Amino acid sequence: MNRAELRICLYNTKSLDIYNIMSLLESMAIRKRTALEFSWIPALMCLSLHKETRTVPVLVAIILFQLIINYSLNSFRWHLENNSRDNQGNGGQLPPQYPSFFPYVSNALSFVCNNANFIQRATLTSSRISFLGFDIYAFQDRQTVAKIWKQSTLSSPISMFIYVLKYFFGLPDSVVSVYRADDSGPFPKPYSGSNVLATDRIDHITHHGFLRALGGPGLLPTSRRYMNALAARMHNKNISSEWVEMADFSNLFQEMVGASLIECVYGPSMLRLNPKFMEDLWGFDLKRWYTYAREHFDDSHISSDGDGDPYWGSNLMRYRQEKLLAVKNHDDDALARMDLGLAWGAVGNTIPCAMLSAFHLFSDPDLLRRVRNDINLSFGDQQLQGIDPNKLTKRPLLSSIYAETLRFYVKTYFVVSSPHTDVHLGRWTLPKSRIGLMNAGVSHMDSDFWNSRDGKHPVTTFWADRFIIDQRDPQSGPIASEVRESPEWMGRRRDNEEKARMNSDPFFSMEGTEGSWFPYGGGHSICPGRFLAKNVILFTCALLAKEYDVEMLTDKIEMSTWRFGLGVGGLKHPLPFRIRKRNA
Known part of the structure; x- marks a missing residue:
């Protein structure tokens, strides 16, 4: 289409729709893109005919000019395709290519050098990112993310397992090959087209064990073991009613929470044999x-x-001994590396999330007062380690603190892949065997989605009440009013209004956040340990609030980005505090 054609189309348009104009521009851009991208070829041919002018500076200038043209065209096309109305339906197209100044290498360099900044620049849309010639499909728009969680063919986390076990824990190639070969999925019934032997279905074997232990019949006894272990450790620390200063709040949680969590899964014998396990998780x-x-x-x-039992610790560990050692190429050395990975996964994010929840709790006197009042009204003089942990999860304020902590701090990457078929995600398509990538931290900071109460509580700040709905307050709840009032939200809005009518008191709600709040992933591949993690965090905060006074000696908390994508970042600086036992 030339300029004259464009002019005629615009004059003939009764109502100038910006999306129609963008479609025309996109058509012109695509047609001329190839010619412009390769305009350097005739320039070089011309130089070859005039050898006296063929100098290095001229060649560099031509290449640099061409790179600028290509980058501008790619950026223009990327924005057009992401904003085109034609792509809003069930087009099932490939996401547009993310622009790269230096083809094949610049995105890879940006990702490696500062992946936090790179993934945030990709914004809340979807893109194909060229990584050394290999395309990664980054999905961040909440509609696509919500559709991903509903796809059973994207339910296997085995791609991430392979990466972590191989590069973090040194799992030998003979064992990694078993993971790579398993395309059967995590469900009892294998994916169609898979021919993996039942004894080698490592994905299903692992997933089934986690589901039973951390979300099924093993959850309650495991949670109770944690509660008793933490209460005993805090009692044995002999904290008196006099203030005692300590150097770092995170050290207290590693010593108390971390060891109690390891004990409830691995049992007391493992910690007796390895008393410094929490100090050097990798060294045992x-x-x-x-x-x-x-x-x-x-x-x-x-x-x-x-x-539970005193030697293996839990049914989960007995199950892993029985089932995983029967899988091809698995031996004690391989299982030890995998169990270290399990320990790292259990404590790596749960400890910092518990610590950060408690930090915000004790940094806000009014919030602490409200939590203590709620605990006293709900449980009175009962010892907290004796209550049903499910009752704690029903306390709205504690649950909201927990959810806001994960929203504010968790920046995990999630990887999905379909081994056998292309997956249509409404607007976009993920081709089979290709990698789909999402980052929770980007979605957790979506200012268009999250309620900020007219800017009083922006997404870049911690707001303990963000996930509480009060029927008397139309500005309450986690989701921005603009989103709640949109046509796509009509059904959810009716459900929430009905729930509000049934609850005269403020209540905790995650309704409608599945495409924007996913610290554990989502759908069939969601982390099976999320229920135990929540029980750990809520009980830890409740126990400290009820039985101890804690005064933070700094109100400044800074997180490093070196662990970006692995969950919660590390602390840049220690958090000094003082603590004392509360008087009964």
């Missing part, structure tokens, strides 16, 4: 613990809850 050989447990355990040691 768990095979010594395996030998000890095998020598001493029999079924009579299983506790009355049917889950």
Whole structure:
């Protein structure tokens, strides 16, 4: 289409629709893109005919000019395709190519050097990112993310397992090959087209064990073991009613929360054999613990809850010993590395999330007063370690603090892939065997989606009440009013209004946030340990609030970005504090 054609189309348009104009511009851009991208070829040919002018500066200038043209064209096309109305329906197109100044390498360099800044620049849309010639499909718009969680073919986290176990824990290639070969998925029934033997379905074997232990019948006894272990450790620390200053709040949580969490899963014997386990998670050989447990355990040691025991610690660890060692190429060395990975996964984000929740709780006197009042009204003089952990999860304010902590601090990457078929996600398509990438931190900071109460609580600040709905307050709740009033939200709005009518008191709500709040992932591939993590965080905050006074000696908290994409960033500076036992 030339300029004259464009002019005629515009004059013939009765109402100038910006999307129609953008479609015309896109058509022109695509047609001329190839010619412009390769305009350097005739320029170089011309130089070759005039050898006296063929100098390095001229060549550099031509290449630089061409790179600028190409980058401008790619940026223009990227914005057009992301904003085109034609792509808003069920087009099932490939996401547009993310612009790169130096083809093949600049996106890779940006990602490696500062992946936090790079992924944030990709904004809340979807793109194909060229990474050394390999395309990664980055999905961030909430509609697409919500559709991803509904796809059963995108339910396997095995791609991430392979990366973490191989490069973080040194799993040998002979074992990694079993993971790579497993395209059967995490469900009892294998994916259509998979021919993996039942004994080698490592994805399903692992996933089934986690589901039973961390979200099924094992959740309650595991949570109770944690509650008892933490209460005992805090009691044995002998904190008096006099103020005691300590150097770093995070050290207290590593010592108390981390060790209690490891004990509730791995049992007390492992920590007795490795008393400095929490100080150097990477430095221990768990095979010594395996030998000890095998020598001493029999079924009579299983506790009355049917889950715990003093040697293996939990049914999960007994299950892993039985099932994983039967998988091809798996031995004690491989299993020890995998169990270290499990320990790292259990404590790596749960400890900092518990600590950060408590930090905000004790940094806000009014919030602390409200939490203490709620605990006293709900449980009175009961010892908290004796209550049903499910009752804690029903406390709206504690639950909102928990959800806001994860929204504010968790920046995890999630990887999805479909081994056998292309997956249509409404507007976009993820081709089979290609990698889809999402980052929770980008969505967690979407100022267009999250309620800021007219700017009083922007997404860049911690707001403990963000996830509480009060029927008397139309500005309450996690979702911005502009989103709630949109046509696509009509059904959800009716559901929330009905729920509000049934709850005269303020209540905790995550309704409608599945495409924007996903610290654990989502759908079938969501982290099975999320229920235990929530129980750990809520009980820890409740126990500290009820039984201890904590005064933070700094109100400044800075997080580093070196762990961006792995969950919660590390602290840049220690958090000094003082603590004392509350008077009964």
